[in-house]
Amino acid sequence: MKRVLITGGAGFLGSHLCDRFIKEGYHVIAMDNLITGDLKNIEHLFKLPNFEFYHHDVSKFIHVPGDLDYILHFASPASPIDYLKIPIQTLKVGSLGIHNCLGLARVKNARVLIASTSEVYGDPLVHPQTEEYWGNVNPVGPRGVYDEAKRFQEAMTMAYHTYHGLETRIVRIFNTYGPRMRLNDGRVLPAFIGQALRGEDLTMFGDGSQTRAFCYVDDLVEGIYRLLLSDYALPVNIGNPDEITIKEFGEEIIKLTGTSQKLISLPLPTDDPKQRKPDITKAKGILGWEPKVSRAEGLKITYEYFKSLSQEDLHRLAH
Ligand code: NAD
Ligand code: UDP
Numbered sequence: 001m002k003r004v005l006i007t008g009g010a011g012f013l014g015s016h017l018c019d020r021f022i023k024e025g026y027h028v029i030a031m032d033n034l035i036t037g038d039l040k041n042i043e044h045l046f047k048l049p050n051f052e053f054y055h056h057d058v059s060k061f062i063h064v065p066g067d068l069d070y071i072l073h074f075a076s077p078a079s080p081i082d083y084l085k086i087p088i089q090t091l092k093v094g095s096l097g098i099h100n101c102l103g104l105a106r107v108k109n110a111r112v113l114i115a116s117t118s119e120v121y122g123d124p125l126v127h128p129q130t131e132e133y134w135g136n137v138n139p140v141g142p143r144g145v146y147d148e149a150k151r152f153q154e155a156m157t158m159a160y161h162t163y164h165g166l167e168t169r170i171v172r173i174f175n176t177y178g179p180r181m182r183l184n185d186g187r188v189l190p191a192f193i194g195q196a197l198r199g200e201d202l203t204m205f206g207d208g209s210q211t212r213a214f215c216y217v218d219d220l221v222e223g224i225y226r227l228l229l230s231d232y233a234l235p236v237n238i239g240n241p242d243e244i245t246i247k248e249f250g251e252e253i254i255k256l257t258g259t260s261q262k263l264i265s266l267p268l269p270t271d272d273p274k275q276r277k278p279d280i281t282k283a284k285g286i287l288g289w290e291p292k293v294s295r296a297e298g299l300k301i302t303y304e305y306f307k308s309l310s311q312e313d314l315h316r317l318a319h
Pocket of ligand 1: 007008009010011012013014031032033034035036037038056057058059073074075076077078079093097115116117118172173174175176177
């Protein structure tokens with residue numbers, strides 16, 4: 001049985017990856033310090049003999065007994081309000097955390113895949129974003145703690161690849177959504193759906209003309225799985241290129257939820273990227289991957305998930 005370590009395994013994406021690797025017959029070790037994650041996301045796996053959970057901060061030395069075939073480094077605060085609240089931990093997990101994972105991988109002779117992000121392109125001057133674009137990041141702006149940690153993480157990973165010959169993979173993830181997102185993580189989808197369910201107006205930042213392209217979580221997981229098993233070491237964008245303005249997105253959520261509330265405009269956060277859409281030519285060519293779930297389908301499933309939360313959670317996690 002192949003053994004995989006997933007850091008950030010109790011988070012939104014990490015927990016879906018745990019499910020996928022369990023389904024594929026792996027022994028899965030999830031490691032998480034629960035700073036933004038939740039054990040509820042993986043409690044259904046606890047009873048399985050091929051699942052283990054380690055409560056550990058990966059910015060500190062990592063010890064895992066036994067063999068490891070793969071390490072997926074997903075630990076990191078991921079939403080703007082999270083990484084603005086814990087900026088130093090964000091920088092540490094992207095630097096010390098990946099250094100620990102790479103060191104562990106050398107000892108175990110394991111392949112490492114890191115979760116990078118479309119944020120490495122910053123507020124992009126090239127549209128759509130190809131992997132060759134070097135980005136437009138403000139290192140000293142509020143988002144710099146996340147963007148630069150991820151850029152450093154990519155550089156460190158490539159250095160281990162070229163200097164130590166370690167097998168590495170880099171996925172640049174574009175905005176992904178689905179069940180298990182935290183209602184109060186500040187990202188636009190849980191924010192809008194939570195507001196609609198509580199009967200509040202939807203808080204659109206700026207005039208809503210900024211764009212994003214939203215990928216359903218199952219599509220992302222499939223792309224990551226294929227990339228891990230491929231032999232391609234350079235970064236690959238995984239995302240859904242179906243681009244939409246945030247204003248149109250808000251209108252879609254209003255229609256989906258049937259709320260009688262409206263969109264209200266709040267100030268646009270500093271350095272909020274104006275346009276974002278992945279160029280997925282590489283993923284298509286190298287991995288034979290493209291997204292399958294339309295936004296209409298994915299939003300419906302996600303809305304059902306948020307509707308199933310208790311009224312208490314809905315209000316406790318209001319802001
Ligand atoms: P999340 O906050 O739900 O998950 C992150 C997990 O990492 C949490 O469970 C958290 O407790 C854990 N963690 C954070 N610091 C840790 C540390 N020092 N030690 C151990 N565990 C730690 O966020 P997510 O959306 O699931 O994001 C997962 C990864 O994917 C992140 O690396 C993020 O940067 C990347 N990513 C996500 C998206 C997206 O749209 N969701 C987009 C681009 C990149
Ligand atoms: N956004 C918004 N209202 C909210 C939360 C976010 O209008 O309540 C906007 C935000 O300014 C950004 C877009 O939605 O332009 C996506 O934000 P999110 O935090 O989800 O992701 P990111 O900016 O990291 O892509």
